[in-house]
Amino acid sequence: MNMNPIPIFKIFGIQVNLDFSWFIIFFLITFTLAEGFFPHFYPDYPSIVYWIVGSISAVLLFVSVLLHELSHSVTAIHFGIPVKSINLFIFGGVAMIEEEAPSPKIEFLIAAAGPLCSFLLGFIFFIMAYFYPTDDLLNGIINYLMYVNLALGFFNLVPAFPLDGGRIFRAILWTKKDLLTATKISSFTGTLFAYLLMFLGILSIFKGNFINGLWYGLIGLFLRQASKTSYEQTKFSVILSGYKVENFMQTVKPLLPDETVAEFMNFYYPFYRSSLYPVIGRDGRIYVLYVEDIKEIPQEKWNVIHVIDVAKPLIAYVSPYDSLYKALKIMNKYKLDEIPVIYGNTILGILKRSSIELLLERFLEEEKK
Structure with missing residues (x-):
C-alpha cells in the first residue's frame, strides 16, 4: 500500500514533505552513530547519551540534505522554473522541479547549486571544529557533519544521471548535442555507476560486511531505477513539448x-x-x-x-x-x-x-x- 508523504512545513513557498521511509534511515543512522561512531571515538559516556547525540546528529544530517535540495530549488525558482515540493526519504531528498531547464547554462547552475551548498556546509563545520578542538561529543557532532556534507558533495558530483554530477555532465553534453541525446548518454553513465555500486555491495557482503554491502546494493538499485525513470520523463517531455x-x-x-x-x-x-x-x-x-x-x-x-x-x-x-x-x-x-x-x-x-x-x-x- 502506497502512503502519501507527511507535509511538515513550507519554506520559500516550497512544500517540504517527509516520506515514511525516512524513519527507517533515521533509525539506522542513529543506531550506527550511537552504537559505533560515538562510542569508538568518544568513549566513557552512558549509552543513553550516545543515543541522544546520535539522534541529534541524524536530524542535523537531514537538515543538511534539506539545505542541499533547497539550493537546487531556489536556483530553479530564480530562473522561473516552478518547484512543487521537496521530499525527504530513505536515500536523502529530492527537489520536485516541475520543468526541464530551458538552456544548458541554467541546467548547469541548478545542478551545481546542491554540491556547492554541501561543500559550503562542510567548510563551515571544518571552521567550527578548528575553533572547537575539545575532544567531546559536541566536537564529534561537528566532525560528523563536516565529513558527511563533504561526502554528500563529492558523491553528488559523480557524473551519473540523475545525480547532480550527471546533470552537470548532461548540461555540458547539451551544449554540443540535443537534450534527449545528452540525457541518454548521461543516463547510461548513471546505469553503469549503479551497477558498480551493486557489484561493490555484493563484494562487501562476501567479505563479511553485510550492512555496507546492503546499502551499496540498495543505493545502486535506486540509482538504476532513477536513471531509467528520469530518462523516460525527459524523453516524454521532449516529445510532448513539440506539439500544441x-x-x-x-x-x-x-x-x-x-x-x-x-x-x-x-x-x-x-x-x-x-x-x-x-x-x-x-x-x-x-x-x-x-x-x-x-x-x-x-x-x-x-x-x-x-x-x-x-x-x-x-x-x-x-x-x-x-x-x-x-x-x-x-x-x-x-x-x-x-x-x-x-x-x-x-x-x-x-x-x-x-x-x-x-x-x-x-x-x-x-x-x-
Missing part, C-alpha cells in the same frame, strides 16, 4: 445555461463521449458539467434540471497554444483525464489524456523498429 494542444483537441460547442440535462445526454454526449463538458453560466463565466454527477440524478428528472444547476466551477484549463507536455502536467496535477481548452473567455474544445497517450504509444512503437 490545438492540434489534438476535440472541438466542442459549449452548453448554454438553460439547456437541460436530457438535451445534453441525448444530443451532446453520444457525439462527443466526454466525461466533462464546458457550460457558459448566466454570469458569463465558464463552468464544467461532469457526466458522473448526471448519473446520480434520476433519469425522469433530466428534462426539468438545467445543466447550469449541475455544473461546477472551472478548476483547470489549457490554452490551444500550450504544449502537450504542459497540458499533461496540469491534468496530472488536478487528476483529470480530460480538460477544457479555452482562449481568453472562449471555449474551443476538450483535450483528452487518451490523445496524448496515443501519441506517446506511436513514438514508442517507432522506437522499437
